[in-house]
Amino acid sequence: xxxxxxxxxxxxxxxxxxxxxxxxxxxxxxxxxxxxxxxxxxxxxxxxxxxxxxxxxxxxxxxxxxxxxxxxxxxxxxxxxxxxxxxxxxxxxxxxxxxxxxxxxxxxxxxxxxxxxxxxxxxxxxxxxxxxxxxxxxxxxxxxxxxxxxxxxxxxxxxxxxxxxxxxxxxxxxxxxxxxxxxxxxxxxxxxxxxxxxxxxxxxxxxxxxxxxxxxxxxxxxxxxxxxxxxxxxxxxxxxxxxxxxxxxxxxxxxxxxxxxxxxxxxxxxxxxxxxxxxxxxxxxxxxxxxxxxxxxxxxxxxxxxxxxxxxxxx
Numbered sequence: 001x002x003x004x005x006x007x008x009x010x011x012x013x014x015x016x017x018x019x020x021x022x023x024x025x026x027x028x029x030x031x032x033x034x035x036x037x038x039x040x041x042x043x044x045x046x047x048x049x050x051x052x053x054x055x056x057x058x059x060x061x062x063x064x065x066x067x068x069x070x071x072x073x074x075x076x077x078x079x080x081x082x083x084x085x086x087x088x089x090x091x092x093x094x095x096x097x098x099x100x101x102x103x104x105x106x107x108x109x110x111x112x113x114x115x116x117x118x119x120x121x122x123x124x125x126x127x128x129x130x131x132x133x134x135x136x137x138x139x140x141x142x143x144x145x146x147x148x149x150x151x152x153x154x155x156x157x158x159x160x161x162x163x164x165x166x167x168x169x170x171x172x173x174x175x176x177x178x179x180x181x182x183x184x185x186x187x188x189x190x191x192x193x194x195x196x197x198x199x200x201x202x203x204x205x206x207x208x209x210x211x212x213x214x215x216x217x218x219x220x221x222x223x224x225x226x227x228x229x230x231x232x233x234x235x236x237x238x239x240x241x242x243x244x245x246x247x248x249x250x251x252x253x254x255x256x257x258x259x260x261x262x263x264x265x266x267x268x269x270x271x272x273x274x275x276x277x278x279x280x281x282x283x284x285x286x287x288x289x290x291x292x293x294x295x296x297x298x299x300x301x302x303x304x305x306x307x308x309x310x311x312x313x314x315x
Contacts, residue, residue: 016133020087020092022139023113025067027051027082029131032280036075037082046073046082053123054086057116060309061092070145071152074239076279079152079284085145100109113137142296143289151215151288152236156229156245156281160252163225164209173226174281180252182219182227187218188251189229191262192244200264200271201243210237219248227252244276250274 010049027050035043039051047067053065065086073079097115117136126129142148157173159165160180166173190216199210216232229245247261256273264271 056086
């Protein structure tokens, strides 16, 4: 205790405030009506909607929790496996999760994370909501939704002329007018795997690196003929997935040779040789994390690497 603290209390020790409680949220959303993840004034975003629901839930505690997300999706992009976390004062959490009068759970042991999930769902809308929080749990020590992640997975759906065009799937499937060569697209995708500079496939952002490790990228036809791209990387930069898919579609059309996307990548500059695909075909499906014992170390490593890149040093 400092001298100032002792003097202010007549020498009595001042108890240290309890550290915030970190809650992990697992979310899914239909991105059609959202202007992306990140909160923006005057725009409907996923972060804005969920944080407004949290602010409503915590309004009597003077707390307005903010979200940290694993991957900030663009306008129109969907998610089945998004992950975020929030930090909240333990007293505020206890206040909003204590049993209410007439609550069937009154008298039983309280699961604060479960109660938080149920009440948050009630605010967001239990029926027909376009954003759903599937799970809420106490985060293990060292967990950071963004910096602890070791990979992100996306899928992209293209219904070409060889596929069944299902109007019920049109919100998350892009229709293409001709038949695409799936084998050539797969060959192009595989050539891009590994650590590299993906500047040719990223929309530039000041201070952001375009160095990424593309861990998986392949194409397959589903039973209905729809072409599905599956991609996994340690992280993706802005528009990277849709640009990679666009390059492969150009290969499937015969507009690019199967080896040209790799040549474009090695050139290291944005190009008009292919079209960046529409957002609606893209879904964030899953975010991967290491074992609980490695979460803090992973977060420190990722944060340090991002800081080095921001200073202009490529690690």
